[in-house]
Amino acid sequence: MKIAVLSGKGGTGKTFVSVNLAVAKNAAYIDCDVEEPNGRIFLKPVDCKESPVFAGLPEFDESKCVGCRKCVDFCRFNALVFIKNKPAVFSDVCHACGGCSLICPTGAVTETMRQIGSVEQCKYKKTDVVTGILNIGEASGIAVIKEALDTGLRLNENAVIDCPPGSGCAVMESISASDLCIIVVEPTAFGFHNFKMVYRLVKLIGKPCYIVINKEDAPYPPLDGFCAENGLPILARIPFDPETAALLANGELLYGMNDYYTDLFDKVVCEVKP
Amino acid sequence: MIIILPLDENKTDICVSFGRCPFLMIYDTENNSTEITENSAANAQGGAGIKSAQFIVDSKADALITVRCGENAAEVLNAAGVKIYKPEGISAEHNIALLKDAKLSPLTHFHAGFHGIQ
Numbered sequence: 001m002k003i004a005v006l007s008g009k010g011g012t013g014k015t016f017v018s019v020n021l022a023v024a025k026n027a028a029y030i031d032c033d034v035e036e037p038n039g040r041i042f043l044k045p046v047d048c049k050e051s052p053v054f055a056g057l058p059e060f061d062e063s064k065c066v067g068c069r070k071c072v073d074f075c076r077f078n079a080l081v082f083i084k085n086k087p088a089v090f091s092d093v094c095h096a097c098g099g100c101s102l103i104c105p106t107g108a109v110t111e112t113m114r115q116i117g118s119v120e121q122c123k124y125k126k127t128d129v130v131t132g133i134l135n136i137g138e139a140s141g142i143a144v145i146k147e148a149l150d151t152g153l154r155l156n157e158n159a160v161i162d163c164p165p166g167s168g169c170a171v172m173e174s175i176s177a178s179d180l181c182i183i184v185v186e187p188t189a190f191g192f193h194n195f196k197m198v199y200r201l202v203k204l205i206g207k208p209c210y211i212v213i214n215k216e217d218a219p220y221p222p223l224d225g226f227c228a229e230n231g232l233p234i235l236a237r238i239p240f241d242p243e244t245a246a247l248l249a250n251g252e253l254l255y256g257m258n259d260y261y262t263d264l265f266d267k268v269v270c271e272v273k274p
Numbered sequence: 275m276i277i278i279l280p281l282d283e284n285k286t287d288i289c290v291s292f293g294r295c296p297f298l299m300i301y302d303t304e305n306n307s308t309e310i311t312e313n314s315a316a317n318a319q320g321g322a323g324i325k326s327a328q329f330i331v332d333s334k335a336d337a338l339i340t341v342r343c344g345e346n347a348a349e350v351l352n353a354a355g356v357k358i359y360k361p362e363g364i365s366a367e368h369n370i371a372l373l374k375d376a377k378l379s380p381l382t383h384f385h386a387g388f389h390g391i392q
Binding site: 072075076077078079081082083084088090093 | 315318319320321322324325327328331346349350353354
């Protein structure tokens with residue numbers, strides 16, 4: 001079973017839930033939060049192998065270009081321009097889809113490969129730890145996310161996927177391969193607002209959805225009401241606790257070290273069904 | 275000389291956004307003609323500034339008057355030799371008159387893009 005953990009708002013506790021759940025479930029941990037992968041801080045994995053990830057960037061052969069502009073018109077990201085009778089690319093806007101090279105009728109567009117990041121494959125005890133790492137300054141991490149998912153799911157079909165924050169392309173890519181989603185949410189107006197955005201995405205893609213409420217200092221009725229109304233099972237309510245915060249700030253894994261959290265994550269494992 | 279300005283919904287004031295302005299005014303000093311066209315880049319998923327800049331270049335414009343302009347759009351415009359000027363006030367008509375009298379100064383600050391942030 002492949003479980004994607006997401007949140008909308010950043011800092012809600014995706015990685016906290018993901019790493020502890022992966023160890024509790026004896027599943028692979030795949031970090032798709034490629035802009036700031038920090039599951040490694042908690043798992044401290046060893047025996048690492050790193051492999052590069054490449055993305056295509058169009059290159060134009062002026063001798064073959066007839067100036068038809070089909071490539072420029074095709075690019076929905078508007079990464080291409082046509083000035084002084086030749087096409088040019090904005091590399092930080094290009095999403096490396098390869099469409100321009102396919103659409104060119106004269107074969108004037110080819111793709112060159114450049115490294116945009118890497119995937120690290122390591123072990124924490126018996127847990128496979130796969131981390132997607134996007135190079136600093138790169139605009140799109142989709143290729144790194146794809147490679148991290150491929151690598152992780154080849155090692156173990158039973159996996160916990162730690163998603164990026166938000167509800168954009170990178171999150172869609174991260175949850176596409178999953179069997180179900182767990183949304184981690186803070187019981188605050190801000191947390192609830194962003195939770196509803198990712199819930200819409202999860203519903204649109206048609207994945208079963210479960211909820212973990214984190215840092216619950218007091219009940220937040222709009223959130224509980226929304227979950228009840230939409231039939232969303234609440235797997236766990238993790239209290240707001242300064243001691244837990246201090247342990248997490250020190251990069252501690254809580255499953256197996258702390259009875260309360262070991263029980264809590266064991267229960268989450270039992271309650272999640274695809 | 276062809277001058278282009280991004281316009282607001284009311285089609286008379288200069289729009290603060292260049293890439294995502296709803297309309298563009300194309301003014302030709304040869305015959306004092308004005309044409310107002312919808313900006314096809316206004317709802318682009320990304321690269322709106324680049325697409326608007328491409329339109330300016332394709333219109334054979336000599337000058338653009340805009341409050342803001344992103345780095346990518348500026349690169350396209352500079353490569354095509356389009357001059358970029360900073361407006362005085364919000365009236366499009368008034369700014370065309372000022373540019374004709376050479377009373378506008380060039381835009382020198384180009385932002386790195388807002389990308390959804392207002």
